[in-house]
Amino acid sequence: MCKFIVAGLAVILPWGMTAEQNISIQFQGGVFEVTGWHAPSTPPATGWASVFVVYAGRGDIPPLLGSYAVEGGSLVFHPTYPIAAGVHYRAIFYSPSGGAPIEKSFDGPPRPSNRIARVEHVYPSDSVWPSNQLRLYIYFSEPMSRGEAARHLHVLDSEGNELAGSRGVFLPGEELWDPAFKRLTMTFDPGRIKRGLTSNERIGPPITEGKRYILVIDADWPDARGVPMAEEFRKAFRGGPAQRVPPDPKRWSITVPKAGGLAPLVIDFPTSMNYPLLQRMISVSGPAGGVIYGALVIARRETEWRFAPEKPWATGNYRILVDTGLEDLAGNHIGEPFDIDVFNKVTEHIDTKTVSLPFSVR
Amino acid sequence: MRLKTTIRTAFCVCAAAALALTFSLVSRTAPSKVNLPVGKVPLTSAGSLAFGPDGILFVADSVGAKIVAIDTNDAKPVAKASINVEGVDGKIAAMVGVPADQIVINHVVVNPISKNSYLSASRGKGPDAAPLIAKVDTAGKITLLSLDSAPNEAVSLVDAPEANSSGRQNPRMQTITDMTYVNGDLMVAGLSNEEWSSALRSIPFPFKSAEKGATLQIWHSSHGRYETQAPIRTFVPYDISGQQYVLAAYTCTPLVKIPVSELKPGAQVKGAEIADLGAGNQPIDMVPYKKDGHQYILIANTSFGVVKLKADNIETYPTISAPQRTDVAGVPYDKVSGFDNVQHLTALDSSNVLVMTGHPGSGPVYNPGPPVGPINLQTVALP
Secondary structure, X not given: OHHHHHHHHHHHOOOOOOOHHHOEEEEEOOXXXXXXXOOOXXXXXXXXXXXXXXXXXXXXXXXXXXXXXXXXXXXEEEEOOOXXXXXXXXXXXXXXXXXXXXXXXXXXXXXXXXXXXXXXXXXXXXXXEEOOOOEEEEEEOOOEOOOOHHHHEEXXXXXXXXXXXXXXXXXXXXXXXOOOOOEEEEEEOHHHHOOOOHHHHHHOOOOOOOOEEEEEEOOOXXXXXXXXXXXXXXXXXXXXXXXXXXXXXXXXXXXEOOOOOOOOEEEXXXXXXXXXXXXXXXEEXXXXXXXXXXXXXXXXXXXXXXXXXXXXXXXXXXXXXXXXXXEEOOOOEOOXXXXXXXXXXXXXXXXXXXXXXXXXXX | OOEEEEOOOOOEEEEOOOOOOOOOOXXXXXXXXXXXXXXXXXXXXXXXXXXXXXXXXXXXXXXXXXXXXXXXXXXXXXXXXXXXXXXXXXXHHHHHXXXXXXXXXXXEEEOOOOOXXXXXXXXXXXXXXXXXXXXXXOOXXXXXXXXXXXEEEEEEOOOOOOOOOOOOOOOOOEEEXXXXXXXXXXXXXXXXXXXXXXEEEEEEOOOEOOXXXXXXXXXXXXXXXXXXXXXXXXXXXXXXXXXXXEEEEEOOOEEEEEEHHHOOOOOEEEEEEEEEOOOOOOEEXXXXXXXXXXXXXXXXXXXXXXXXXXXXXXXXXXXXXXXOOOOOEEOOEEEOOOOOOEEEEEEOOOOEEEEEEEEOOOOOOOOOOOOEEEEEEEEEEOO
């Protein structure tokens, strides 16, 4: 009833003549509403922002972006972006009648605090990493915040000292995430891996053969909600010899299943391979030429690729198709090492995209 | 019982599909004003930025695997400008309603015509972060570009996705590290989060839906002995003695010059190394300029601060041919004082650069992590 009376007054009174004592500001459903003041259907010449403005935060800041609407006679402000946790809102109504502004504060929902994120896997999964290891993959259980690796990812030497300064292991300022922000790719400083470069010559590779290290991922790494992880992650590893020989499919061992069953097709590699690339750079085509669908398992420290078909193997000739971009742990890919020693001519370029490995199921 | 077979000679090789894409980086007549269709700007993220002709802003969308050209309708020429805004991250945060620590500013460029600056940013730090493009004009006023309706055109960087019965999101992503517009082509450098790829893509603009541009492999020849694929981190077009070059800084620090004439489809291009900036560092931005009759290149780095390369007679410096035992090698350069905590550096006018500064992150000195607020925009005279 009160609102009705105020509204009625506002309709018949010109700008600046409203019953201010009943005016209030409400915040619900993600919008801010001036109640007790009947808004005219058209904005004043100076715009609605001269009457009603919302700030997200304190101090001298620009107003919150949004749009205005007159709904049921009330002026309503719709923020352009959703209401966020941890934000303090100030809504101010400047009465057209010239009275003191009416200000009201609101808080957005509290920031979440339940720690649920964990490191699920780290690849390479082996405990020996080649001294020219190129990439590290960290799989988190939850979407994470980016820009945190510099402070929350550490490599300690056997004395427990962090590899820092010019001994730093990773390419600085480089975080490569997947679109879900659940997998982080870190790159070992290629300037220290590539033979012949100043950094490699002067400092040596990031990992030294025979030395022991610990990879530490702090529990303080915030997830995408800003909440730290449930626990710290540690992985001990030892430096191994550099991998300079590119992967050669002729040296792979293939276990062929029998016809009529669902036993996996298995490829065993002499050395560990790049985990994400194993998942998408090897496929199987059937006797009719079409792709065979099935489930893939990468096992034994990324030295084994196991593929179980959805349907039983039929008798016939198959092919394993391998993208020549498939890399080992050091970035060597099929037919081409990470850095080619031109002087010694130890290798040659292969301008191909796929390698085909035929096998027969009987 | 499984039959175990060692593959010996059953090794057949499929020929690579030839690149059949047109590729042109030679000088061409400047196109007339491009009219882009008005519609929703299909950005899912906003990273690297570059300006093209007539106020066209290119925005790299690494998450969406595309590049979007937006007509800013901001082409009123201005010769000189000064932009100084403190706490630009906090101001943008207030406009979009998040705490300042949830704003990540990804890049900043200046419209070479109007001298207004444009920032790409994210509202949030996770996968649901919303892309933002903010304009900071020469008076310091901040506005956000409407992504609901603007003249724009996008080019996808991937082929149509294959049917995926699992419904899982493809975890592979090509992060676009830098773009530059040269003679009618947008050159795009990127880093894959899976394979070690050094593809540099060149896309003619205006975009054509079927033409995703040609790719070429950039190689780094190390002292005449080792060769390796080398992703480019940042690069700028540069004229040397009337010939068009690209000056490119690799992720592994060397600075190289590449003649544009060598950038042919499918080519394996080796950059001639003219400077080696040393270990534990990544170049962020480069700004070539002239001052008092001399040529310089200003380079902002993650770890080494801002350095000034003396680029007079750059063509006369021999390619570095032996490993260097010092931090620096090749074309001489000086570390420049007065540029502290620079996160980005971009040309403003003939006398000034615009720098984005912030407090170093809370990581160790050698790798402090992304800057923490307040992030400031500051006009600094070219040194």
